[in-house]
Amino acid sequence: MAATSVPDAIRHNQPVMHSSVLHSIPREKLGVLEAYILAVPLGWSGLHHFYLKRPGFGILYLCTFGLLGIGWIFDWFRIPCLVKAANLKIQHEHNPSFFPVIWKKRVDDAYILALPFGILGFHHYYLDRYAWGLAYTFTLGFLGIGWVIDLFRMPCLVSMVNDDIQRRYQDVEYKKPLKSTCDAYVLGIPLGFLGLHHFYLDRIGFGLLYIFTLGLLGVGWIIDILRMPCLVRDVNRRIQKPDPSKSLCDAYVLWFPFGIIGFHHYYLNRPCWGTLYLFTLGIFGIGWLIDFCRMPFLVKRANKKMAETTYYVSTDGSSQATGYSGQNYQYPPHLSYPEQPQYPRQHFDPPQHTGQFPQQQPSYPQAGQYPPQQPVYQQQHGNYGSMASGYTAQPQAGAYYPGVPQQPQMAPPQPGYGEVPPPQPGYGEVPPPYSEHPTDGHTSSEGAGTTQVTNEKQMLPPPDMDASSRPEMQPSAPPATPP
Known part of the structure; x- marks a missing residue:
């Protein structure tokens, strides 16, 4: 058998084989011939079912003489299918990790149980519908009406059960199976005045009310038969998404x-x-x-x-019956209001510069050393393709190149760069005192000699000082000539 992916194996009820475990798969398989040898003469006692690892059917055949002979005869025609399913089950039990098979219910098994003993609900017990089985047992298949309806809807019933098994196996958040409209009708038509269909739909309050009022005096029973599809659809919606809202139709029925x-x-x-x-x-x-x-x-x-x-949902996700809260408030689906558009708030970053640029302190090299030269241009695109081969473009000093950080240009050092200059004449001497008759540096040359002309300028007093309080001004001596 070819290897199959896990979803395909689950869908088609086939095992997933791996080469590393082929040696561990048991070679002994159940044979079709052995099953026929047990089924033909002694099939009424269920020996072939015990051989095929179906002890439940074996005990049932032994107690009912092969389901009154009906199941014994049917098994003659379906022995190959039973043997194939039994071998697949053996492989799954031996290597469950490599054979993720979901054992689904079979339509032929359901029909074999329903034909003779369906009035007692045997087919419902087989389909893991134990509540239905008990109801059929104590009401004789709802007075035979439910039994007859089940004979016509058996394929749909088995398919619904298998779908629920599939969903339970794959869905982690599986809660409960969905309700069926056909099941609701089977309960509602013969015994709906006792509210059995409401109990099936998990409407316990309406079920008790129908019991004590005989289906609201028969009026609610008749209305429920007409509105059964809508009723089942609403219940399935509440199963998938809990919603305790009230129904307008229920209010009118009451x-x-x-x-x-x-x-x-x-x-x-x-x-x-x-x-x-x-x-x-x-x-x-x-x-x-x-x-x-x-x-x-x-x-x-x-x-x-x-x-x-x-509908206040707390922060941990659990529903609480509390008052209104402005943050976690939610409406049910039928009362949901359109959400208001959320506009993003504009965010302004503070300015990075305050208008004053930091002053960089230049670093001077030591005397007699040249500063390190840094490249001012990095050629990103290689040599210029339009120029002759072997010629490499050299950047020009002071030119601007887009995308290349500019480096400050430094002049070549002059001779004696970095040495302390000698002091100038008059360096460190005290300046001459203040004189109100400064001298102008005009000189006149008349004849052979040179005469220095000094223009004495009289300084005017401030306007708020009178002549009496004016200090006497003394002519100042000329400044000393530096050597």
């Missing part, structure tokens, strides 16, 4: 005929109004009639109030 005593108000979580209607007969019938017209408004308001009180 309004007539028991709305006059406030059944619909109790359903809508309005116990005060329900008690008031109970003691006043729907406020003398007037409130009962008005509620027929305003029922959609009552249901909508009840769902909105329930959403505000029960």
